Amino acid sequence: MRSRRWPWVIALAALVAGGCYDPHVRARLACGDHGECPGDQRCVEGICGGDPSEPDSSIAILDANLVGPYDLTVHLLGPSVGLVRSTTAGIACGTDCSESYPRDTQVTLQVVLSNGSGLRFAGWRGDCSGIDVECVVTIDGVKDVSAEFAPITHNLVFVTRTPISTALGSAAQYDARCNAVASAAGLNSASGDGFTAWISDASSSALQRMNGTGARGFVRMDGLPFTASMNDLVVRNAIYNPVLYDEGGRSVGTSSGRLIATGTAEGGGPGSDCAGWTGGGNLTLGLSTGGPRLWTSSSAVQCAQMATAQIYCMQHTRNATLDLLPQAGPTTRAVFLSKARHSPGAGRDSVDAVCASEAPVGPTIFKALLPRGIMPASALLDASVTYTTMSGQLVGRGLELINAQQLHTGIWEHADGSFFDELPPAAPEVLTGGSSLTMSGASSCAELTQTSGDMRYGIAVDAWLWWNRLGVSTACSRPLLLYCVQQ
Numbered sequence: 001m002r003s004r005r006w007p008w009v010i011a012l013a014a015l016v017a018g019g020c021y022d023p024h025v026r027a028r029l030a031c032g033d034h035g036e037c038p039g040d041q042r043c044v045e046g047i048c049g050g051d052p053s054e055p056d057s058s059i060a061i062l063d064a065n066l067v068g069p070y071d072l073t074v075h076l077l078g079p080s081v082g083l084v085r086s087t088t089a090g091i092a093c094g095t096d097c098s099e100s101y102p103r104d105t106q107v108t109l110q111v112v113l114s115n116g117s118g119l120r121f122a123g124w125r126g127d128c129s130g131i132d133v134e135c136v137v138t139i140d141g142v143k144d145v146s147a148e149f150a151p152i153t154h155n156l157v158f159v160t161r162t163p164i165s166t167a168l169g170s171a172a173q174y175d176a177r178c179n180a181v182a183s184a185a186g187l188n189s190a191s192g193d194g195f196t197a198w199i200s201d202a203s204s205s206a207l208q209r210m211n212g213t214g215a216r217g218f219v220r221m222d223g224l225p226f227t228a229s230m231n232d233l234v235v236r237n238a239i240y241n242p243v244l245y246d247e248g249g250r251s252v253g254t255s256s257g258r259l260i261a262t263g264t265a266e267g268g269g270p271g272s273d274c275a276g277w278t279g280g281g282n283l284t285l286g287l288s289t290g291g292p293r294l295w296t297s298s299s300a301v302q303c304a305q306m307a308t309a310q311i312y313c314m315q316h317t318r319n320a321t322l323d324l325l326p327q328a329g330p331t332t333r334a335v336f337l338s339k340a341r342h343s344p345g346a347g348r349d350s351v352d353a354v355c356a357s358e359a360p361v362g363p364t365i366f367k368a369l370l371p372r373g374i375m376p377a378s379a380l381l382d383a384s385v386t387y388t389t390m391s392g393q394l395v396g397r398g399l400e401l402i403n404a405q406q407l408h409t410g411i412w413e414h415a416d417g418s419f420f421d422e423l424p425p426a427a428p429e430v431l432t433g434g435s436s437l438t439m440s441g442a443s444s445c446a447e448l449t450q451t452s453g454d455m456r457y458g459i460a461v462d463a464w465l466w467w468n469r470l471g472v473s474t475a476c477s478r479p480l481l482l483y484c485v486q487q
Contacts, residue, residue: 030067068103070142075126077148082119083112084147093147105139111147113186120187121249122150122223131222131249133185154217154322155315156187157226159260159288161246163308166261167279171209174199174277178313185247189317198296198312200264201276206296207234207268210314217320221245224393228322234268237292237419240324240393241409242463243312244288252310253289253406253464259299260286261309266293266423274303286312291412291461292420294428326392333486335369335387335395336415337460341479342431345451348372351431355484358415360390366415369483370433373447378402378437380485387485389413402437410463411483420461428460431480435468445476452476 030046031037037048047067074084074093085092087108090099101107111121111133121133125146128135137143160181168174174197182188182195196213198206210230218226218233225240232238243260244253252258263273263284271284283303286296288310338358342351351368359366371377381387383398394408395401412420412428420428433444434456444455454473457480459465474480 068139069100070103070139071098071100072107072137072139072143072145073098074109075144075146077125077146078122079117079119079149079151081114081117082121082147082149084145085110085112101139103139107137107139109135109137109145109147115183115186115188115192116190117186118152119149120152120156120221120223122148124148131245133248150223152187152315153318154219154223154225154320155215155318156221157218157243157312157314158221158245158247159243159252159257159312160310161248161250161252163310164261165308166274166283166303166306167277169277171197171199171201171204171206171263171277174311175209178311181247182313182315187247187315194315194317195313196316198262198264198314199273199277200262200268200270201273202270205269206262206264210268210316213316214319215314215316217318217322218314219322221247221249225322225324230268234266237412237421239291239295239412239419240322240389240391242287242289242291242295246310247313257310258287258289258464259301259309260288261306261311262286262296264296266297268296271297272300279303279307283309285309287462287464289406289410289462289464291410291463292428294459294461324391324393326388331384332386332388333382334366334390335411335483335485336366336390336413337411337420337430338368338482338484339414341481342368342448344445344477344479345449347449348447351448351482354482359484360415365487366484367487368431369437369485370431371439376436376438377432377434380487381437390415390417404437404467407463407466410461410466412461415484429457429469429474429478429480430460430466430483432456432458432467432483435471437467450476455480 031043031048035043037043041048074091074097083094113119123131124135127137127143128145164177178195178197179192183192188194196209200206207230216229220226220241227233227238244251246252261283263271265271272282274283275281281303282300283306284297285299285301287294287298290298338354340354355366355368367380369377369380381398381402383402385398387395389395390413396407445453453476455476457474458467459469460481
């Protein structure tokens with residue numbers, strides 16, 4: 001419920017309306033902790049102002065718009081089953097969507113979803129942004145926030161926010177844990193069994209359990225496509241966007257939140273599973289920022305060193321065609337991963353020839369994203385342009401690529417729309433030639449004309465280490481993949 005304006009503010013408005021303006025009033029500053037005010041001003045209701053000899057006029061023109069309280073109003077967009085509440089008293093929207101708060105109050109808004117409603121949170125608008133179901137609003141003026149809801153038309157895929165024990169005993173126990181997490185977030189079916197864990201053990205692989213559901217069409221928590229089917233995921237390696245988000249819409253794609261327990265190998269079958277999820281042996285890990293293969297099997301660790309870990313949870317209640325919803329427009333350009341590798345020692349022109357030979361037929365020019373002479377790799381990018389994969393998924397704004405930030409999706413799609421699919425020991429390593437895209441000077445390996453020495457590289461199937469594998473170098477004699485960018 002919207003609170004009333006303070007009575008003294010109403011009285012002041014009446015004084016001002018009656019023409020009782022006092023020219024002695026000079027300031028509208030907040031009083032100090034102990035009522036201190038500058039000069040001859042006095043503290044009235046927490047505000048400094050006026051001539052102390054004329055107390056009535058000292059507050060005559062205090063402006064409530066400068067000192068508060070201020071209204072916070074919430075709007076619900078889309079289907080109206082979702083709710084928004086504040087952790088402090090005031091907002092419970094759909095029924096009570098507006099409240100007044102003192103200046104500098106921090107109000108945490110929370111989205112509330114209901115199991116069985118078939119709704120997901122599509123994001124904040126106005127004075128909140130993003131898809132995290134929690135938003136903190138600082139009350140320093142009138143605030144207006146909208147919460148948008150959308151129907152769940154495809155199967156949601158998320159990473160659990162809270163790490164889970166790696167000794168639950170079986171894959172079935174992880175299914176139960178995924179359903180508990182989804183239910184707590186209000187994302188589950190009414191029966192509470194709409195999710196499967198991407199976890200394998202000796203008797204039950206993640207792929208078998210997901211195939212048994214018949215589910216098709218998988219998206220992240222922000223609604224962007226993940227993969228079309230289990231066949232596309234493990235056979236075609238068709239990952240359009242990495243998982244990245246937990247059940248509450250918070251990004252987990254950071255250096256400390258990328259390792260995901262799967263116990264599942266590249267093909268969806270059993271990997272290392274902590275000795276049957278008892279806490280012994282080794283554990284296969286995937287990466288939340290990972291693309292083909294790396295998302296489920298990037299490394300292994302001793303389970304004694306990893307007592308808890310986050311896991312992937314996949315909804316299995318929808319059979320839907322995947323909507324790629326490509327980015328498009330006059331300021332959009334494409335970038336792809338070459339299938340062929342560069343020829344060590346063949347020179348700079350040879351890498352552009354690889355990109356040209358694989359690029360779509362037409363007048364568009366693609367060049368290898370590499371430094372050349374005194375020109376850094378960043379010179380091949382436009383900071384104001386949006387770069388996408390060949391299927392139209394957002395890779396990043398030009399400035400994000402120039403600064404080698406984590407990509408929205410990795411550059412692991414080829415020019416023909418296929419995805420990196422080489423099995424180990426073939427490596428998804430990409431020639432980059434420098435630790436930074438803005439690095440000037442000659443390319444490594446003497447403008448790619450020699451095979452001695454070392455060169456820098458990135459990892460194509462990791463949206464985080466796509467440009468620079470933490471300063472690691474490899475031999476100039478190794479043929480590597482290339483990023484090809486539209487000019």
